[in-house]
Amino acid sequence: MKSITIKGSERESVGKKATKALRNAGKVPCVLYGGEKPLHFSADELSFKDLVYTPNAHTVVIDLEGDGKFDAVMQDIQFHPVTDNILHVDFYQLFKDKEVTMNIPVHLEGSSPGVRNGGRLLFRKRKLAIKALPDKLPDFFNVDISKLKIGGNIDVSSLLNDDFTILHPDTTVVVQVKAARAAIVVEEDEDEEGAEGAEGTEEGSVEGAEAAAEGAAESKE
Numbered sequence: 001m002k003s004i005t006i007k008g009s010e011r012e013s014v015g016k017k018a019t020k021a022l023r024n025a026g027k028v029p030c031v032l033y034g035g036e037k038p039l040h041f042s043a044d045e046l047s048f049k050d051l052v053y054t055p056n057a058h059t060v061v062i063d064l065e066g067d068g069k070f071d072a073v074m075q076d077i078q079f080h081p082v083t084d085n086i087l088h089v090d091f092y093q094l095f096k097d098k099e100v101t102m103n104i105p106v107h108l109e110g111s112s113p114g115v116r117n118g119g120r121l122l123f124r125k126r127k128l129a130i131k132a133l134p135d136k137l138p139d140f141f142n143v144d145i146s147k148l149k150i151g152g153n154i155d156v157s158s159l160l161n162d163d164f165t166i167l168h169p170d171t172t173v174v175v176q177v178k179a180a181r182a183a184i185v186v187e188e189d190e191d192e193e194g195a196e197g198a199e200g201t202e203e204g205s206v207e208g209a210e211a212a213a214e215g216a217a218e219s220k221e
Contacts, residue, residue, distance in 0.1 A: 001057065001058065001059050001134075001137040001138065001139050002056075002058050002059075002139060003058060003059045003060065003061050003071075004050050004051050004058045004059075004060055004061070005060075005061045005063055006043050006047050006048070006051070006060055006061070006062055006063065007043060007044075007047065007063045007064075007065070008030065008041045008042055008043035008044075008047075008062060008063070008064055008065075009041060009042060009043075009064060009065050010039065010040065010041045010064055010067050011029065011040040011041055011042055014029075014040050022042050023085070023087070026044060026045055026046075027042040027043060027044055027045065028042060028043055028044075028045050028048065028086045028087070028088065028089055029042050029087075029088055029089075030042060030043060030088070030089045030090070030091060031088075031089075031090050031091070032062060032070060032072060032091045032092075032093055033075070033090065033091065033092050033093065034072075034092045034093030034094075034095075035070075035093050039064075039070075041062070041064055045085065045086050048086055048089070051074060052074075052077060052086065055105055055126075056105060056139065056140065057102060057103065057104050057105055057137075057139065057140065059071060059072070059073055059094065059134065059137065060072045060073060060074060060091060062091065070093055071093065071094040071134065072091040072092060072093050072094055073091065073092055073094060073100055073102055074089060074090070074091055075090045075091060075092045076089070076090040077089050077090070094134045095134070096133065096134060096135065097133070098133070099131050099132060099133055100131070100132070100133075100134060100137075101129060101130070101131050101167065102129070102130060102131075102132075102137060103127040103128070103129050103130075104127060104128055104129075104130055104137070104138055104139075104140060104141060105126065105127050105140045105141070106123075106125060106126055106127065106128060106140065106141045106143055106174060106175075107140045107141065107142055107143065108123070108143050108145050108175060109142055109143065109144045109145065109146070110144050110145050110146030111145070111146060112145045112146070112148040112149075112177055113146075113147070113148070113149055114148050114149040114150040114151070114152060114177035115148075115177060117149075117150060118150075118179075118180050119149075119150040119151075119177040119178060119179055119180060120177065120178050120179075120180050121145075121175065121176075121177055122175065122176050122177070122178060123174075123175050124172075124173045124174055124175060124176065125156075125168070125172065125173070125174045125175075128141060128156070128159070128166055128167075128168060128174070129166070129167040129168065130164045130165060130166050130167060131164060131165045131167060132163060132164030132165065136163040136164055137164070138163075138164070141159055141174075143159070143174060143175060145175060148175070148176075148177050149177065150177050150178070150179050151177070151178070151179065152176065152177055153173045153174075153175065153176035153177070154173070154174050154175050154176070155170065155171055155172055155173050155174060156168050156169065156170050156171070156172045156174060157170040157171065159174070
């Protein structure tokens with residue numbers, strides 16, 4: 001999985017006044033969990049743009065001046081309810097021999113024949129939670145929909161892999177194609193027309209049989 005480096009500095013004070021001063025200076029207060037003790041640090045808000053404002057998943061290298069580098073994943077983020085500025089970010093430290101939980105994006109590949117025939121594509125799971133060792137984390141899931149017909153679906157069972165554990169039931173639907181309502185109406189109309197045609201044929205047969213019987217009786221008289 002691709003990694004993004006975020007440069008920061010350790011925080012000496014974690015009080016409200018110090019936190020407010022950081023935010024006023026365009027910095028984001030952060031905490032790194034998972035080690036011997038939580039590590040409080042701050043980083044420029046602009047350094048988070050490639051990590052936060054993207055549909056892709058990334059691990060992080062936290063580079064603290066004079067305090068070393070730490071491999072991590074973002075666990076939680078808080079935004080200001082009005083300005084959408086980043087208020088706080090929590091990270092979890094990665095260790096090569098310790099599994100981590102992470103949401104991995106799903107990418108669709110190909111063109112669905114069901115959609116071409118008028119069906120509606122429903123993308124049910126755009127991200128899947130998995131558990132894996134850091135070296136086994138995939139960048140994304142590739143889901144091929146080139147054979148997905150109307151009424152068909154692709155579920156988690158088709159994405160299982162020995163490198164990681166998907167934290168969803170195997171029957172969880174990732175993507176499916178449903179028939180459009182208009183298509184269903186057309187099919188019903190066709191059935192009704194067929195039934196009316198059959199009724200007309202039956203009525204014609206009965207009338208023809210009655211006429212033949214009357215003709216035979218007249219000839220005998």
